[in-house]
Amino acid sequence: MTILEAGRALRERRVSAAELVTQALDRIARADPKLNAFITVTADAARARAKLLDEELAQGRNRGPLHGIPIAHKDMIETKGVRSTAGSKLFANHVPDSDAELVQRLDAAGAIMIGKTNLHELCHGITSSNPHFGAVHNPWDFDRIPGGSSGGSAAAVAAGFVPMATGTDTGGSIRIPASYCGVVGLKPTFNYVSCRGVMPLAFTLDHAGPIGRTVGDAALSFFSMTGGAGQITLPQPDLKNLRMGVPGNFFFDRLHPEVASAVRKAVQTAGALGAEVREIRLPDVDALNTIGRLIQLAEASTVWKRYQHRRADFGSDVYALLQEGLLIPATDYLDAQRVRRKLSREFSKVWEQVDCLIAPATPVTAPKIGETQVQFDGAAEDVRLASTRLTRPFNVLGWPALSLPCGFSESGMPIGLQLAGAPKRELMLFRAGAALEDAFGLAGKIPNR
């Protein structure tokens, strides 16, 4: 069930929050041993909270669309009294004494946390093959990665454990797993959802947001995370007269043919639904990726430098990235931030021509676990760089970007579409995404496993 459907059933007393929690816990007990989406399941606390929320509904208190809905939080997000590992051995027993601000907001909206999801160690990567808590598997093909770093959250939603899980996104860590797992992920405008109480990876690139089964679920969750609980309504699908820009440079280079075909079809669908589709040229997207990588490396190493003497407590890939970040001179970091400011001005001019960008979310479908390279026309590209090159630019710019499924490959793997807008235009993205989602007919599709 979607959040909207479950919420309606709850308010009409056709189901209770306690039953929704029991169903979610049963699904996790049955299927998570193969997926490994969760690090911690908070069954007892979830049952107790469901009882409380059922009593509230019985007394006529309705907190809104998320009242009584089971959700999960990425384990990078601090939860009071529940260990929050960040996927790291360093924090294997870390139990925060307060909730992150977004957890507080979702709690106030009536959501029920049923557990903490697995992730790429310290969010510093995209495979979610965690050396300390085990690899997360893609629900569509257990031999493939779910993407990351919010891989457990996306896998938990795709498998139907919960209708929504929280994620964080520094270079694509919400949208990449959403794309690889066939669910919907929003990276909001920078600072729109509070990162207070979220363990940092890169201060000026970190974002928090929802991963949901549908655009509507992502929207309802996002509005709850920003504290608008009193006025939450489902965005109406609408593409009419929306000026959609198809990047003529960079975003359609080096794509797997099945991804290119599915996204081109999605662009045609947008036009058929009334959008004014036009090709546009963007400034230097490669430069955004260069400075985004450099800034992330430097900031992440700043955060974790104090643990550099504990090499054995890090996975080898993450430790290598932290070493690279240690070497970046302050002048390079500051120059990267200066280039970022210049590019931000140049890219903002795109909004004089269009309201929204439409592009692939990732250039490939989910790679196999352990795969380090993907191939494009015979040329190899590092899996991490390939997975992030279409998402990272929007972290650098701080623009909102939505990933939603737009098709499946011949091998049955989901293909992700990405919509990006000007700052604070999330509602427009949801309306456009909902219209496309209706047309694709893929909403809420669950793997047959």
Added chain:
Amino acid sequence: MTDWRALAAALRAPIEQEDWAQVLPVMENLERALDPLRENLDHGEAPWTSDDIE
């Protein structure tokens, strides 16, 4: 180009000999990509802040 090994030694960065094969190409590629970008900056260009999101 920067002598990354010398810089690491000066910084006392704990990079083991076997790790350089992974670290060095990343540093060299980033430096090669950043250099032309900063050459085009105006002297007065300040670093980005979240206020620059319009």
